[in-house]
Amino acid sequence: MSENILSVQNLHTSFHTDKGEVKAVNGVTFNLEKGKILGIVGESGSGKSVTAYSIMRILEKNGRITEGKILYKGQDIAAFSEKQMREFRGKCCSIIFQDPMTSLNPVFTVGNQLKEAIELHTDRKGKEAEARAIEMLTLVGVNEPEKRVKQYPYELSGGMRQRVMIAMALACEPDILIADEPTTALDVTIQAQILELMQSLQKKLGMAIIMVTHDLGVIADMCDEIIVMYGGRVCERGTAEDIFYRPHHEYTKGLLRSIPNVDRIGEKLIPIPGTPINLLNMPKGCAFCPRCEEAMKICIEEQPPEMQMPDGHFASCWLNVKAAMEEEKGGRQ
Numbered sequence: 001m002s003e004n005i006l007s008v009q010n011l012h013t014s015f016h017t018d019k020g021e022v023k024a025v026n027g028v029t030f031n032l033e034k035g036k037i038l039g040i041v042g043e044s045g046s047g048k049s050v051t052a053y054s055i056m057r058i059l060e061k062n063g064r065i066t067e068g069k070i071l072y073k074g075q076d077i078a079a080f081s082e083k084q085m086r087e088f089r090g091k092c093c094s095i096i097f098q099d100p101m102t103s104l105n106p107v108f109t110v111g112n113q114l115k116e117a118i119e120l121h122t123d124r125k126g127k128e129a130e131a132r133a134i135e136m137l138t139l140v141g142v143n144e145p146e147k148r149v150k151q152y153p154y155e156l157s158g159g160m161r162q163r164v165m166i167a168m169a170l171a172c173e174p175d176i177l178i179a180d181e182p183t184t185a186l187d188v189t190i191q192a193q194i195l196e197l198m199q200s201l202q203k204k205l206g207m208a209i210i211m212v213t214h215d216l217g218v219i220a221d222m223c224d225e226i227i228v229m230y231g232g233r234v235c236e237r238g239t240a241e242d243i244f245y246r247p248h249h250e251y252t253k254g255l256l257r258s259i260p261n262v263d264r265i266g267e268k269l270i271p272i273p274g275t276p277i278n279l280l281n282m283p284k285g286c287a288f289c290p291r292c293e294e295a296m297k298i299c300i301e302e303q304p305p306e307m308q309m310p311d312g313h314f315a316s317c318w319l320n321v322k323a324a325m326e327e328e329k330g331g332r333q
């Protein structure tokens with residue numbers, strides 16, 4: 001039976017700024033099953049990273065979770081003390097970022113930093129931690145690990161640095177790994193290698209992964225479940241198959257039209273027209289409405305409810321409500 005290791009329920013996160021309250025995440029709900037890969041997809045500014053940082057409670061000082069629950073194995077992490085949170089980060093849930101250089105300390109060797117992470121979160125100390133560091137580098141496919149531990153981050157390539165970051169994140173065998181745009185800064189071939197590595201580690205270690213990305217194409221083959229975000233809200237969530245083959249939100253359809261597809265070679269990619277919404281001034285209705293070619297009057301006025309589709313996945317779009325009503329009307333005639 002499936003088991004939710006993480007359950008995010010109606011999460012709201014805001015930032016206080018001189019210009020007003022930036023409502024970055026507005027009612028995000030999803031479940032992450034043990035050992036599964038979940039993708040969070042959306043364009044820049046849609047609230048993907050803020051959702052991830054809310055889970056880790058690593059928001060910037062002006063940020064705050066204003067509503068909702070984050071349950072880890074059934075326990076609400078909002079109630080965790082700072083000490084419990086330090087244990088949670090690393091042992092239960094780890095995060096890797098887009099640019100490993102911002103996370104790796106340039107003045108310490110790779111070995112030193114790995115050893116420190118291992119000593120901090122596990123019982124392995126000294127020589128045992130050093131041996132574990134080499135073991136972890138081998139696991140993530142770093143060649144000549146004995147030599148690498150003595151090197152500084154600047155001596156490694158971008159792909160190699162990301163492997164080191166993954167090794168560090170996995171040193172304590174967390175149940176959940178959050179990867180925030182882990183391959184965006186890498187060139188395409190290295191990107192594919194890192195994604196492959198993450199998939200194989202997921203299989204080997206059995207952890208769950210949350211992949212945060214703006215590129216639906218990147219995660220097409222690796223995710224079990226996908227949530228599509230726009231303007232801090234979830235537009236659609238379901239299995240990867242639901243999202244790719246049976247999309248029920250106009251934004252998801254737009255995203256799909258804008259990624260290359262081998263079945264449509266020669267076809268033009270269609271970008272989504274318009275600009276992202278202003279989070280300081282959220283529209284009353286559907287966040288995507290100003291850019292939606294199918295928008296109706298109700299879309300401007302009211303936020304669409306999340307509806308379960310016949311195949312079981314969820315979408316928040318008034319067009320589905322209209323379609324459902326018309327079907328019902330047709331059935332009654």
Ligand SMILES: Nc1ncnc2c1ncn2[C@@H]1O[C@H](COP(=O)(O)OP(=O)(O)OP(=O)(O)O)[C@@H](O)[C@H]1O
Nearest residue numbers: 015017022024043044045046047048049050060279
């Ligand atoms: N400390 C902050 N103060 C004010 N606004 C913030 C802060 N951090 C994030 N935001 C805003 O929250 C919104 C969501 O940001 P978030 O980083 O989650 O977007 P994203 O979907 O991950 O996109 P990207 O890939 O560009 O990071 C953005 O409009 C961003 O400007």
